[in-house]
Amino acid sequence: MRKTPLYDYxxxxxxxxxxxxxxxxPVQYTSVMEEHHATRNAAGLFDICHxxxxxxxxxxxxxLLQWVMSRNLEGQKIGExxxxxxxxxxxxxxxDLTVYxxxxxxxxxxTNAGTKDKxxxxxxxxKEEKGLxxxxxxxxxxxxxxxxxxGPRAEVILQKLVPDDLSHLKFYCFMExxxxxxxxxxxxSGYTGxxxxxxxxxxxxxxEVWDKxxxxxxxxxxxxxxxxxxxxxxxxxxMMLYGSDMDESTTPFEVVYGWVTNLEKDFVGRDILRKQxxxxxxxxxxxxxxxxxxIARHGYKVFKNGxxxxxxxxxxxxxxxxxxxxxxxxxxSCKEPGTxxxxxxxxxxxxxxxxxxxxxxxEK
Amino acid sequence: MTKxxxxxxxxxxxxxxxxxxxxxxxxxxxxxxxxxxxxxxxFVELPETGKKIEQSEPVxxxxxxxxxxxxxxxxxxxxxxxxxxxxxxxxxxNQDAFGExxxxxxxxxxxxxxxxxxxxxxxxxxxxxxxx
Numbered sequence: 001m002r003k004t005p006l007y008d009y010x011x012x013x014x015x016x017x018x019x020x021x022x023x024x025x026p027v028q029y030t031s032v033m034e035e036h037h038a039t040r041n042a043a044g045l046f047d048i049c050h051x052x053x054x055x056x057x058x059x060x061x062x063x064l065l066q067w068v069m070s071r072n073l074e075g076q077k078i079g080e081x082x083x084x085x086x087x088x089x090x091x092x093x094x095x096d097l098t099v100y101x102x103x104x105x106x107x108x109x110x111t112n113a114g115t116k117d118k119x120x121x122x123x124x125x126x127k128e129e130k131g132l133x134x135x136x137x138x139x140x141x142x143x144x145x146x147x148x149x150x151g152p153r154a155e156v157i158l159q160k161l162v163p164d165d166l167s168h169l170k171f172y173c174f175m176e177x178x179x180x181x182x183x184x185x186x187x188x189s190g191y192t193g194x195x196x197x198x199x200x201x202x203x204x205x206x207x208e209v210w211d212k213x214x215x216x217x218x219x220x221x222x223x224x225x226x227x228x229x230x231x232x233x234x235x236x237x238x239m240m241l242y243g244s245d246m247d248e249s250t251t252p253f254e255v256v257y258g259w260v261t262n263l264e265k266d267f268v269g270r271d272i273l274r275k276q277x278x279x280x281x282x283x284x285x286x287x288x289x290x291x292x293x294x295i296a297r298h299g300y301k302v303f304k305n306g307x308x309x310x311x312x313x314x315x316x317x318x319x320x321x322x323x324x325x326x327x328x329x330x331x332x333s334c335k336e337p338g339t340x341x342x343x344x345x346x347x348x349x350x351x352x353x354x355x356x357x358x359x360x361x362x363e364k
Numbered sequence: 365m366t367k368x369x370x371x372x373x374x375x376x377x378x379x380x381x382x383x384x385x386x387x388x389x390x391x392x393x394x395x396x397x398x399x400x401x402x403x404x405x406x407f408v409e410l411p412e413t414g415k416k417i418e419q420s421e422p423v424x425x426x427x428x429x430x431x432x433x434x435x436x437x438x439x440x441x442x443x444x445x446x447x448x449x450x451x452x453x454x455x456x457x458n459q460d461a462f463g464e465x466x467x468x469x470x471x472x473x474x475x476x477x478x479x480x481x482x483x484x485x486x487x488x489x490x491x492x493x494x495x496x
Contacts, residue, residue: 032429033404228430293451295407295427317406317429324407346409346425 042221052116145206150196193237
């Protein structure tokens, strides 16, 4: 298994380590519930070093990205980030990722861990096909450390270690600053539904940043948080997970990524997606809540009037919502909130109801 | 810290305990070590009373936030009572696995089956071994 620069730090904190797509990652330190609530009520610190960072550079970098990304990047300003997907020729999702605009002709893509190599090859191939030989594609993943600090106390903790004023940093914007005198990119964003920041530093300095954040945050209730709570936190706020809720067999319109897909500009898979948009999708990813006892899990079958209609993509007991929740693919005829469905849990079909996403929204 | 494994019970290698009630029944549950590995138990699926089971067959299901685990019956027999409170308070298993977190009472087909299980010191040695 591959290790992040923080692996030994996790062991020291008593974390339970699991294999997450080939990476040895902490699933929990004390308990998923405790870490979940710490993030919602105070702050949580996450090792996200496994995710990929790819730089796209050169005068024609924008042209290449416009071709591979579903999102229209026109009008993006330096210091802004955009969520997007990359689709293949069939409109299937290769990855969901964020695009940071560092300068004119200089972008940084943040990819999922398990898809990084695939993304890199895809972009290199697109570059060849488009004849954009001058665009530089640089894989910075091994050199880059990433930690997320999330939760209502994230800003006050991070501000103690950052010279620039974080209060002016808007949602989905970033600044190039320093943390502990280590050059850092800091964006106001995350994967928990809370206020918070994603922090990028050079890999070798990640350990000192991690330790100092934990030390500084202790009095504010900051806790290290593993992938277990990362999953319950993201699911409660209706965020999808690549590989569970979507993959190359699903399109942006079948999941909740229509809003990052701009059919007015040309990009890979656009024409097929336009047709799908006109015709309407057949299946749709929806949120559901269990109405009967039981917890739905990834892969469980979904039924309507005794007939199998789909499958659960994500499911868990949600600590803040205090209910068993999940996401599932269902035929569009069953996508409306309030639709009664049932989930096959072991040898019983248990009642559930389609609900509007997200399950949880923080008070602002 | 894990609580000590009481001497008055027998243990399975799948981390269940069985306490002989002296009336042909045993009370069973999962060990404190097992609840510690699972953490945050949020759901328990109990068997129905009257259900007949074989030794080492699944008798209940416990779920933590992250995982689903079968609980195996330490003996063959018939379920005569279940701990209904767990349906509302599954966390009792985390809090008191050897006491209030008991799962079921089972009328034994053959009390000699208890001899297939470990005593407290053998079980303690097993979990020490697993941890190292």
